[in-house]
Amino acid sequence: MRFSGKNVLVTGASRGIGASIAKVLAAYGLKVWINYRSSYEEADRLKKEIEEAGGEAAVIGFDVSDEKAFVDAIKTVIDSDGELSYLVNNAGITKDKLAIRMSVEDFESVIKANLTSAFVGCREALKVMSKKRFGSVVNISSIVAESGNAGQVNYSASKGGMIAMTKSFALEGAARNIRFNAITPGFIATDMTEKLKEEIKQSYIDKIPLKRFGNPQEVAEAVAFLLSDHASYITGETLKVNGGMYI
Numbered sequence: 001m002r003f004s005g006k007n008v009l010v011t012g013a014s015r016g017i018g019a020s021i022a023k024v025l026a027a028y029g030l031k032v033w034i035n036y037r038s039s040y041e042e043a044d045r046l047k048k049e050i051e052e053a054g055g056e057a058a059v060i061g062f063d064v065s066d067e068k069a070f071v072d073a074i075k076t077v078i079d080s081d082g083e084l085s086y087l088v089n090n091a092g093i094t095k096d097k098l099a100i101r102m103s104v105e106d107f108e109s110v111i112k113a114n115l116t117s118a119f120v121g122c123r124e125a126l127k128v129m130s131k132k133r134f135g136s137v138v139n140i141s142s143i144v145a146e147s148g149n150a151g152q153v154n155y156s157a158s159k160g161g162m163i164a165m166t167k168s169f170a171l172e173g174a175a176r177n178i179r180f181n182a183i184t185p186g187f188i189a190t191d192m193t194e195k196l197k198e199e200i201k202q203s204y205i206d207k208i209p210l211k212r213f214g215n216p217q218e219v220a221e222a223v224a225f226l227l228s229d230h231a232s233y234i235t236g237e238t239l240k241v242n243g244g245m246y247i
Contacts, residue, residue, distance in 0.1 A: 001228045002228055003028060003029065003085070003086075003227070005030070006031060007030055007032070007033065007077065008025050008031070008087065009033040009035065009084060009086070009087050010022050010032060010033065010034060011035040011064050011088065011089055011090050012036075012037075012091030013034040013036065013088075014035075014042040014046060016190045016191060017090060017185065017190065017219050017220070018091070019042075019046050020216035020217050020220040021088055021216075021220040021224075022034050022050065023046070023049070023050060024217060025223070026055030027055060029055075030086065031056040031057065031058070032050065032056070033058050033059075033077055034058065035060055035064070035091065036061050037064070037091070040059070040061060044059055060073055060076060060077070064089075064120075065116065071124055074121075078128060083128070084135070085134070085135060085136075086136050087136075088140065089118040089162075091114075092114040092155075092159075093109075093113045095109060096155070097151060102153060107153070107154040107157075109154075110155055111157065111158050111161070113158075114159065115157075115159075115161045118139050119165060121137070122165070125178075133177045133178075134177050135177075136178070136180075136181075136226070138181050139163075139165075139182045139183070140182075140183055140185065141162045141238065142156075142184055143187075143240070143246050146246055162182060163182050163184070163238050170236030171236065179232075180235060180236065181234060181237050181239065182237070182238045182239070183219065183222055183223060183226070184238055185214065186214060186243055187205075187243075188214045189213040193213060201213075207245055208243040209243060209245065210243035222239055
């Protein structure tokens with residue numbers, strides 16, 4: 001995989017899909033800034049794992065839903081490395097509940113953490129990347145952005161908004177050679193899916209044409225492709241990584 005930039009900030013990178021993204025991008029030679037909100041130990045452990053494998057990483061703690069903290073974090077990256085080449089907006093939360101029981105606070109908090117935070121990241125990336133007229137951003141959306149899901153009105157709205165927002169940023173960034181793309185993972189094997197009962201997992205697998213959950217590295221490799229020079233003529237697109245579940 002070829003990259004013309006030298007570093008990447010991955011939000012929500014201390015565990016799960018975010019950690020796999022960090023490891024894969026570090027393996028391809030990028031310096032990875034590992035963002036965490038509360039789990040410093042996990043982030044530091046990931047940093048050491050990357051370094052032991054010959055990669056370069058730094059840990060940066062901030063809450064993506066805090067606009068000033070996000071802006072300051074990007075400034076920290078710039079002050080350290082002189083640039084921000086790539087950004088992966090991966091951080092997000094869920095507050096699942098049937099819509100008739102969902103409060104406005106439940107709805108707005110998920111929108112803020114998932115969608116508004118990604119807006120801030122994209123906006124600030126566009127500003128700093130414009131100076132070099134180069135950069136690439138990948139937003140991690142979800143299959144439910146396209147299919148919807150009962151009990152996830154707030155999450156579906158946040159991830160659906162992310163797809164539309166990505167397209168708009170792509171149009172604004174194109175003249176400056178800055179690309180914006182999104183990925184919609186389907187059911188991916190993580191700590192969360194491991195907690196599901198076997199019969200529930202099987203019911204999901206039965207709906208997936210490839211008859212298995214994806215693994216985090218498969219999402220990470222898709223992220224790497226979209227960030228890389230190999231995808232230099234791709235912008236404003238949504239790449240489905242879902243085993244054919246929602247074609």
